[in-house]
Amino acid sequence: MSRRDRAVVVTGLGLVSCAGEGIEAHLAAFAAAGPPRTDAESFAPYPVHPVAPLALDTQIPKKSDQRQMEAWQRLGVYAAGLALDSAGVKDDSGFKSALQLIVAAGGGERDYAVDGAILTGLRGTNDPGAYLNERLLNDLRPTLFLAQLSNLLAGNISIVHGVTGASRTFMGEESSGVDALRIGHARIASGQVETMMVGGSYSAERPDVMVVHEMGGYLLKPDYRPVFERGDGGGFVLGSAAAFLVLESAEHAAARGARALARLMPVANDRVARAPGSVSASLTRLIGEAGIERPDVVLSGATGLRDLAAEEVAGIRAALPETGIRATGDLIGHPLEVAAPFGAALAAAFCAAGSAREVVVTSVGHRRGEGVIRVVAA
Incomplete structure (x- = not known):
């Protein structure tokens, strides 16, 4: 090796x-x-x-x-x-x-007090851009x-x-x-x-x-x-x-x-221009390139936005038609930056407990970014 x-x-x-x-x-x-x-x-x-x-x-x-x-x-x-x-x-x-x-x-x-004051002031100003710039310069302390x-x-x-x-x-x-x-x-x-x-x-x-x-x-x-x-x-x-x-x-x-x-395998990521079908195609390709064939379960980090969730499921199904999908959001909600690490950690826990030999974790950002993480038994 x-x-x-x-x-x-x-x-x-x-x-x-x-x-x-x-x-x-x-x-x-x-x-x-x-x-x-x-x-x-x-x-x-x-x-x-x-x-x-x-x-x-x-x-x-x-x-x-x-x-x-x-x-x-x-x-x-x-x-x-x-x-x-x-x-x-x-x-x-x-x-x-x-x-x-x-x-x-x-x-x-x-700083909620500063944010509240700025939002309140914006309602009554004739020049929102200039007002916002002035408040950001004067109200946000460097130490803050x-x-x-x-x-x-x-x-x-x-x-x-x-x-x-x-x-x-x-x-x-x-x-x-x-x-x-x-x-x-x-x-x-x-x-x-x-x-x-x-x-x-x-x-x-x-x-x-x-x-x-x-x-x-x-x-x-x-x-x-x-x-x-x-x-x-x-x-x-x-x-x-x-x-x-x-x-x-x-x-x-x-x-x-x-x-x-x-064991953590190489992590695949992508950043496709969002258009109908782009997310599902990206996930299908990433799963295929990773050589994933028959994992025990897919842990989806789906945010819960309906169209994105549907595309994510379609992409997974195209590559892994027989694998069950569970959303980590139904366990912990959506923690943004933590979604992928949490899914990977949970996958490792499954393998350590002997309840899975291979787990795939998917991540589709609510605005951008796709990822596939493969975790297998050591």
Whole structure:
């Protein structure tokens, strides 16, 4: 085997969502196949899937660290700690000093008072463009912006858990999660590094994200319905979630006596111009090029937008007509950047539990980006 074809294995998983925390909680929730925990009141008329209560002290011991993080950062740091525990390296400073990190993340949380004042003022101005520029220049403090940088999640993981290898943060909604996995796998498979931790986090329990996505017409309301059963134009139900995977070369994992939970295969991605049939054709092609033939299940990261979901199913059916499809949105909601890492982590959990030998994860971004992730038993 050449160093450019090294096997990449998953040795640690960290999961948090409305279904709970850890591998067992999510396997149990998936098997139960009931509706996910949903809050229909806090942001009515928009339902949301809130994260289950977490004992933050177990993964973020210092209260000062907890206070200086936004909610999405606390979720990510918590899940990263679970992944390190799962891999058996939480107290291995040597392993963590070489461990590189790739995070898929969106923007930080908004200053609601400033946003509200700007939106109110826009109603009464004769020149909305000039007014908006002036307010953005004068009302947004530099320190406020710096506190919201997306790479702060990687920084907090480094501070709290001592992961001091190089880090990268990808932005770009659902596609960033696909690319985080793709690059993480490729760097290990090529021999550039031995270990990577890949994942992301998303806090859905925020008024600002409701405004942003409702302005685009993307949200389902007023009640939760299963992803593939959403009438009219459909829509997504946002979910707070975080997922991290510890990846290693198979040789490195074996040398330290670590159990390989699953093997991550090369990740395929695309970015087609959206037109009728383009998404289904893209997925069919990606599945075929990956050599996927008879997986046990497809975990779809479908957002819940009706037309996109229909195209995604059509593309999967064209390539894999006999394989069942389950939407991760029916388990945790839609966590944008986290959708692909969460699907990959859940797939690895299936393989580790012996309930699947091969799982395919699909991702179709609500505006752009397609991806296919293949996870097989180690």
